[in-house]
Amino acid sequence: MTTCGEFLVKQLEAWGVDTVFGIPGVHTVELYRGLPGSKIRHITPRHEQGAGFMADGYARVSGKPGVCFIITGPGMTNILTAMAQAYADSIPMLVISSVNERERLGLGKGYLHELPNQRNLTAGVTAFSHTLMSVEELPAVLARAFAVFDSERPRPVHIELPLDIITAPAAHLRVVAKPQLLRPAPNRSLLREAAAQLRQAKRPLLLIGGGCVEAAAEVRALAQALDAPTALTINAKGLLPAEHPLLLGSNQSLLPVRQLALDADVVLAIGTELGETDYDVVFDGGFKIGGALIRIDIDAQQLLRNAIAQLAIQGDARLAMRMLLADLPVGELSAHSPGARRAANARAELAEGFSGWAHYRQLFDGILATLPDARFVGDSTQTVYSGNHLVELDGPRRWFNSSTGYGTLGYGLPAALGAKLAEPARPVICLIGDGGLQFSLPELASAVEAKVGIVVLLWNNHGYGEIKRYMQRRAITPLGVDIYTPDFLAIARGFGCAAERARDHAHLHELLRSAPADRPLLIEVLEAPPFV
Structure with missing residues (x-):
C-alpha cells in the first residue's frame, strides 16, 4: 500500500525537490516512510526555527522553494519566526506539517500537540494555508503552492495533513507533471x-x-x-x-x-x-x-x-x-x-561619511581578497549593518541577511547552512554576533552532521552592542544588553567544529584559506584592536 505520506514524497521529488529540512516526531514519522527510498536529502536541524532558516537560505541561493517537514503544535509555533522572515523578504518556502486527526480538530480535549487552529497561526506569514481533508486534494493543493512560487510574489505556503490523512491509502493517485506557469506580463x-x-x-x-x-x-x-x-x-x-x-x-x-x-x-x-x-x-x-x-x-x-x-x-x-x-x-x-x-x-x-568605518572596509576587503567568490549570509549584527553599506559584489544571491524585513536574530548560522547545501562549491561566510549566535548555537551540530563546510565569522563585542549604543544615544540606562559571553571556541569544538580566534588580519586570512571542507570553522573576531 502507498500511503498519502509516501505519495507526497514521490510528488515532491518529481517536481524537483531535492532537500527537506525537518525534525521527526511521533506526528510526522509517517511522512518519513517514503524518504529513504527517494533521492531527497534530509537535513535535521536542532530546532524547527532552524529548519525554516535553513530552508530560507537554500531558497535564496537555489531559487527553488525550501521545504520543511514540521510536527503538529510546537513544531509550528517554533517555525513561525522563520516563516515571517521569509514572508517579509518574498522567499518561497513550503511548510508541510501534521495536525491532529480530522475528528479531533478544534475540540480542545488536550490531545498531544493540540492547538485550537494551526492555520490561524500561519495566516499572517503565508500566501495561503490549507488543511488537507482528503487524499485526493493533495496534487491540486501542491500545484497551488508551486503556482505561488513560480508565478506570483513568492512567499511561504503551509499545508497541514491530519494524522489519519497521512496514513490513508493513496495507491490510486498518480504522480503528475509540474504545471508550467508563467509570471504575469505587464501592460x-x-x-x-x-x-x-x-x-x-x-x-x-x-x-x-x-x-x-x-x-x-x-x-x-x-x-x-x-x-x-x-x-x-x-x-x-x-x-x-x-x-x-x-x-x-x-x-x-x-x-x-x-x-x-x-x-x-x-x-x-x-x-x-x-x-x-x-x-x-x-x-x-x-x-x-x-x-x-x-x-x-x-x-x-x-x-x-x-x-x-x-x-x-x-x-x-x-x-x-x-x-x-x-x-x-x-x-x-x-x-x-x-x-x-x-x-x-x-x-x-x-x-x-564612511571614513569612520575603515576597519570594517579593511575586514571585508581582506576577506574578498582571500575568498573572492564568497557568499555572505548574515544575522542582525554590526558586520552586517556596515557591510550592507560597504560591500559590493559581482553577482546576485551572494549577500543576504536578516537585517531586512522582519529583522530577526539567530538567522545567520542556519541560513548559511542552507545556502551551502544549495551551492556546495561556493565558499559561504556566516556573519554573526555573539548575541545572535546564542539564539541558534546548536545548529553547529547540524552542520557537522551534514558535513557542511561553512565559515562562521563571529564578531564578539560581549553583548548586544548595537542595542546598547542605541539606548545610550537616547539617554536610557543600558539594561539587559551586557550579557554573559560563553567560551565559543570550546563550545564549537565540543560540537565537532574547527574553531580559532583570529589574532590579526593576516591570521584571519590564513584561517580562511585553511577552512575545512567537511565541517564548520568558527573564527572569533574580538571587537578590539587590531580589528577596530
Whole structure:
C-alpha cells in the first residue's frame, strides 16, 4: 500500500525537490516512510526555527522553494519566526506539517500537540494555508503552492495533513507533471508610456529591489540605457557589479542618495517595496521622491504601498525590463556620462561619511581578497549593518541577511547552512554576533552532521552592542544588553567544529584559506584592536 505520506514524497521529488529540512516526531514519522527510498536529502536541524532558516537560505541561493517537514503544535509555533522572515523578504518556502486527526480538530480535549487552529497561526506569514481533508486534494493543493512560487510574489505556503490523512491509502493517485506557469506580463501600453517619460528624463534615478534578482543582465542594460544612477536594496546586491559607474550601493538611507531621489525628475522603482529596512534604516522618514515615480512590481497591492506612483505597472520584473528596453536607446556605458558623474559625486560624499568605518572596509576587503567568490549570509549584527553599506559584489544571491524585513536574530548560522547545501562549491561566510549566535548555537551540530563546510565569522563585542549604543544615544540606562559571553571556541569544538580566534588580519586570512571542507570553522573576531 502507498500511503498519502509516501505519495507526497514521490510528488515532491518529481517536481524537483531535492532537500527537506525537518525534525521527526511521533506526528510526522509517517511522512518519513517514503524518504529513504527517494533521492531527497534530509537535513535535521536542532530546532524547527532552524529548519525554516535553513530552508530560507537554500531558497535564496537555489531559487527553488525550501521545504520543511514540521510536527503538529510546537513544531509550528517554533517555525513561525522563520516563516515571517521569509514572508517579509518574498522567499518561497513550503511548510508541510501534521495536525491532529480530522475528528479531533478544534475540540480542545488536550490531545498531544493540540492547538485550537494551526492555520490561524500561519495566516499572517503565508500566501495561503490549507488543511488537507482528503487524499485526493493533495496534487491540486501542491500545484497551488508551486503556482505561488513560480508565478506570483513568492512567499511561504503551509499545508497541514491530519494524522489519519497521512496514513490513508493513496495507491490510486498518480504522480503528475509540474504545471508550467508563467509570471504575469505587464501592460504594453503602460510600458510604452513609461518608456516615453524615461526618454525625456534629464535626471533619472533607478531603484532596484530583490524582485529583480533573476534579471541581472536586464538591470545592467536598463541602467546603461537610462544613464541612471542605480540604488540596490540589500537583497538586490550584485545586480550591478562592484565597479559599475552608475552604482550607488545600498545607501538609500543616507543623504547623498536621498538628495538624488529628491533631485530626480523621473524615478523608476522595480521589484522593491520601498520599505524601511532599505530606505530608512535611520528611522527619520527622510527618503522622499521629488519627481515622477514609475513602479513595476509583480504584486499589485505593493504598487500602492509606501509611495504612490504616477504610473504603476503590475508584471514580472525581468519581462517588464525586456519590454522597456525595446523602446529605449541602447546607450553607452561611460564613466563620464551625466548619470555616471552624478553617481560618482554621490559615491564620493558617501565615502567621506564612511571614513569612520575603515576597519570594517579593511575586514571585508581582506576577506574578498582571500575568498573572492564568497557568499555572505548574515544575522542582525554590526558586520552586517556596515557591510550592507560597504560591500559590493559581482553577482546576485551572494549577500543576504536578516537585517531586512522582519529583522530577526539567530538567522545567520542556519541560513548559511542552507545556502551551502544549495551551492556546495561556493565558499559561504556566516556573519554573526555573539548575541545572535546564542539564539541558534546548536545548529553547529547540524552542520557537522551534514558535513557542511561553512565559515562562521563571529564578531564578539560581549553583548548586544548595537542595542546598547542605541539606548545610550537616547539617554536610557543600558539594561539587559551586557550579557554573559560563553567560551565559543570550546563550545564549537565540543560540537565537532574547527574553531580559532583570529589574532590579526593576516591570521584571519590564513584561517580562511585553511577552512575545512567537511565541517564548520568558527573564527572569533574580538571587537578590539587590531580589528577596530
